[in-house]
Amino acid sequence: MSVQELEKIFQGKVDQEIKIEPKDxxxxxxxxxLVRQISQHAHSEIVGMLPExxxxxxxxxxxxxxxxxxxxxxxxxxxxxxxxxxETLGTPRNQTIEDLHSGKAKYSSIxxxxxxxxxxxxAIGWLxxxxxxxxxxxxCRTSYGPYARAMVRICKEESFHQRQGFEILLVLSKGxxxxxxxxxxxxxRWWWPSLMMFGPKDGESTHSDQSMTWKIKRKSNDExxxxxxxMIVEQAKILNVTLPDPALQWNAAKGHYDFGEIDWVEFWNVxxxxxxxxxxxxxxxxxxxxxxxxxxxxxxxxxxxxxARQAQQVA
Amino acid sequence: xxxxxxxxxxxxxNYLLHLGDNALILSQRNSEWCGHGPVLEQDIAxxxxxxxxxxxxxxxxxxxxxxxGGDATEDSLAYLRxxxxxxxxxxxxxxxxxWGQTIMRQFFFSVYQQLLYxxxxxxxxxxxxxxxxxxxxxxxxxxxxSSEWVIRLGDGxxxxxxxxEKALNMLWSYTGxxxxxxxxxxxxxxxxxxxxxxALQQRWMEQVAAVLQEATxxxxxxxxxxxxxxxxxxxxxxxxxxxxxxxxxxxxxxPGATW
Ligand SMILES: [Fe+2]
Ligand SMILES: [Fe+2]
Numbered sequence: 001m002s003v004q005e006l007e008k009i010f011q012g013k014v015d016q017e018i019k020i021e022p023k024d025x026x027x028x029x030x031x032x033x034l035v036r037q038i039s040q041h042a043h044s045e046i047v048g049m050l051p052e053x054x055x056x057x058x059x060x061x062x063x064x065x066x067x068x069x070x071x072x073x074x075x076x077x078x079x080x081x082x083x084x085x086x087e088t089l090g091t092p093r094n095q096t097i098e099d100l101h102s103g104k105a106k107y108s109s110i111x112x113x114x115x116x117x118x119x120x121x122x123a124i125g126w127l128x129x130x131x132x133x134x135x136x137x138x139x140c141r142t143s144y145g146p147y148a149r150a151m152v153r154i155c156k157e158e159s160f161h162q163r164q165g166f167e168i169l170l171v172l173s174k175g176x177x178x179x180x181x182x183x184x185x186x187x188x189r190w191w192w193p194s195l196m197m198f199g200p201k202d203g204e205s206t207h208s209d210q211s212m213t214w215k216i217k218r219k220s221n222d223e224x225x226x227x228x229x230x231m232i233v234e235q236a237k238i239l240n241v242t243l244p245d246p247a248l249q250w251n252a253a254k255g256h257y258d259f260g261e262i263d264w265v266e267f268w269n270v271x272x273x274x275x276x277x278x279x280x281x282x283x284x285x286x287x288x289x290x291x292x293x294x295x296x297x298x299x300x301x302x303x304x305x306x307x308a309r310q311a312q313q314v315a
Numbered sequence: 316x317x318x319x320x321x322x323x324x325x326x327x328x329n330y331l332l333h334l335g336d337n338a339l340i341l342s343q344r345n346s347e348w349c350g351h352g353p354v355l356e357q358d359i360a361x362x363x364x365x366x367x368x369x370x371x372x373x374x375x376x377x378x379x380x381x382x383x384g385g386d387a388t389e390d391s392l393a394y395l396r397x398x399x400x401x402x403x404x405x406x407x408x409x410x411x412x413x414w415g416q417t418i419m420r421q422f423f424f425s426v427y428q429q430l431l432y433x434x435x436x437x438x439x440x441x442x443x444x445x446x447x448x449x450x451x452x453x454x455x456x457x458x459x460x461s462s463e464w465v466i467r468l469g470d471g472x473x474x475x476x477x478x479x480e481k482a483l484n485m486l487w488s489y490t491g492x493x494x495x496x497x498x499x500x501x502x503x504x505x506x507x508x509x510x511x512x513x514a515l516q517q518r519w520m521e522q523v524a525a526v527l528q529e530a531t532x533x534x535x536x537x538x539x540x541x542x543x544x545x546x547x548x549x550x551x552x553x554x555x556x557x558x559x560x561x562x563x564x565x566x567x568x569x570p571g572a573t574w
Binding site for chain 1: 339343346347349350351352353354355356357358359362363365366369370372373376389390393394413414415466467468470471472474475478561562564565566569572573574
């Protein structure tokens, strides 16, 4: 069969909402896009453990500590599902991880911002997980089967993450004046970076159109961003906090909130590695990986020895 | 229901705090690995153990707080006690060291905890027995997981073997404290509530020796090493103060706030 015919069958399946599975023929560019996107997603889960992990040892109550530990552990699990999904496309986990450490692969820029106070843990859960959910709910219907199924599992846990973040802020918002200030300050710092999570504006996003045709994505960056703003503004009312955007306003004609312009200079700088924590985050991941090398080597050596012993017993 | 009276009540509260502190301090140490483990699956596993231990600590503190009455809560017990009133064993507060040292400590402690909780199933105090029963399922997994890792790393590569031997030598002198009863432990035994820790030592030694042998690691001779102690009586290493300063920071900086 010619490549054109194969491509026609492939696109036909996508159009009919039949999931693409690992053994199916797929265009090289589709495979490449998925490897890039899913591994970037996996790295975001793993690097995302760092800013929140920063507060595990200082969580203010035993209950909060347990919830935060469980949440960060969930993110490790998400990373695991996603690395497995990348493996179904022919790229082994170690290689995917090494691409992160070499700087070849990206992860979500949001995790290059620092967690300065306990309220940041609430703001991350509420805003960052909140933004991630919108993207991930969409991806539950993505055209590649293993990615879609990983997303279904992940989404179940993400809504708990957002709720616990909101709950942290809710308690702070009803607390002492210092706690209220802490809550507002965290929201001020996390609001704009959260909006940036949806990526460049539709016209400027390089991979968007093709991803829509392949149904890897089903909503544009700007659509998702709007959905996020509309959702968060309502929830902010319950918290009794302000969002740091004077342009934020209900637009009755559109049925949506208008909001101000993102600082794209900051956005691109953080993407390029100039965010406040880019170097630290990557360094922390490299350190964990390098210092764990002897453990992985030993586990592999032991597995080999054990297999050899068992083979000997059988023989 | 147990009626708290004077010194007897203080003994039981201290006994519960000791059990809770052992769990909380080791949980706090293990949680430092979260996000920094050598491989994703084991990052998840050590965090799981940390979560189990914090759950156990909460159960003991909640019970202790109910006996103390007044304003005591699990959090006031965890966050507002200083280093001289923490009653955990010294081993649990030591810095993590490398993954090998973390594994070896978990192994030593989990084998001890399994024997201890097994004995506590016979406690005359129903709450203590119930916490022990619930926790045993978790601890059984901790013993299995840490034993497997001791064997894997002991019998892995030359480097891993050397690291495990170093961890063993470093930690061994802290194992004796498990089996030297503090005053509140002796009192708890006398009341039929606590477990006789000295009586657990022989079986602990046998279980540990079997795993060390399989791991091709040397088995220390009992009675040959000077054993460190004091943690159970509130005399700690220099490490605990820093651990508590970090852990208690928010509760200390904002007294009376709710989180
Ligand atoms: Fe996640
Ligand atoms: Fe999450």
